[in-house]
Amino acid sequence: MNPIPPSRHDVKSPDLEQVSRQLLQSEKMAAIGQLAAGVAHEINNPIGYVASNLRTLVGYVEVMLKIIDQTEQTDSMSELRAVKKRLEYGYIREDVLALMAESEEGIERVKGIIAALRDFSHIDEETFIAADLHHCLDTTLQLMNNELKYRAQVIKAYGKLPPVACMPSQINQVVLNLLTNAVHTLGGDGCITLRTGLAGELAWFEIEDNGKGIPEEHLPRLFEPFFTTKPVGEGTGLGLALSYRIVEKHRGRIEVESQTGQGSRFRVWLPLEQPAAGPTKPQPAEGR
Ligand SMILES: Nc1ncnc2c1ncn2[C@@H]1O[C@H](COP(=O)(O)OP(=O)(O)OP(=O)(O)O)[C@@H](O)[C@H]1O
Ligand SMILES: [Mg+2]
Incomplete structure (x- = not known):
């Protein structure tokens, strides 16, 4: 031994x-x-x-x-x-x-x-603040407009959401990674749908594309660092790994549904409040 x-x-x-x-x-x-x-x-x-x-x-x-x-x-x-x-x-x-x-x-x-x-x-900011998830989605859409406008029709189906305790610039980064992946997979007649909703104490947003879809054998590996199916030089395979980390830091989770040829749907769940912050948490009167 x-x-x-x-x-x-x-x-x-x-x-x-x-x-x-x-x-x-x-x-x-x-x-x-x-x-x-x-x-x-x-x-x-x-x-x-x-x-x-x-x-x-x-x-x-x-x-x-x-x-x-x-x-x-x-x-x-x-x-x-x-x-x-x-x-x-x-x-x-x-x-x-x-x-x-x-x-x-x-x-x-x-x-x-x-x-x-x-x-x-403020991508490295580490404080949770009560933010509007719709603003995070819209901000990222606006910055990606150049990539999106010729490739996809964008449909928004937003629900009603209260403020969510999060690190907004990091959530923007997650939205950016998911949207970028969605755009990369689109063929002609591309369509990306953004939805949001609330389930109890959890808010969610999802990004659905009508692109190539993900083969079943790839699903368990998606969030592995360096897992990529893109040609060398085009993808590093870190987008989803980074997104996973960010969502994990928020005590949330990412769900994926996809079928080859049918497109993909990535849904991010986030708790409305975080233990260390959030609107209901009383602020200590004196530091120490
Ligand atoms: N919406 C999607 N449709 C089809 N495949 C996807 C989708 N999102 C992710 N994938 C698959 O998951 C792999 C990993 O995605 P990830 O974002 O982590 O890395 P990447 O996009 O390849 O590279 P990077 O994001 O670092 O530029 C992709 O290479 C692709 O095979
Ligand atoms: Mg990517």
């Missing part, structure tokens, strides 16, 4: 744990990097037309100033009307309002994207 000395495990497992933590950390960074490329594209479009509108508006303002200046130079209303007509005041008057409304909407879109990105930037 040659028993393994207990110290061998004691020494090895913290190293493995640390390596795994570092790998998951790099997976988070990679996901954010990928997101940033899409976001840059999403921002570029509104910024482009707002800039172009501004140039047109400068021209319009010059014309309007010319017309106003004209009032200093003539007392004749008919002459003034002729100038207005010549400078196409009627058209400009309408277009100015349309351009300003469009620019305002463009700026709002950029503001929305920046706010969503800010939600992601």
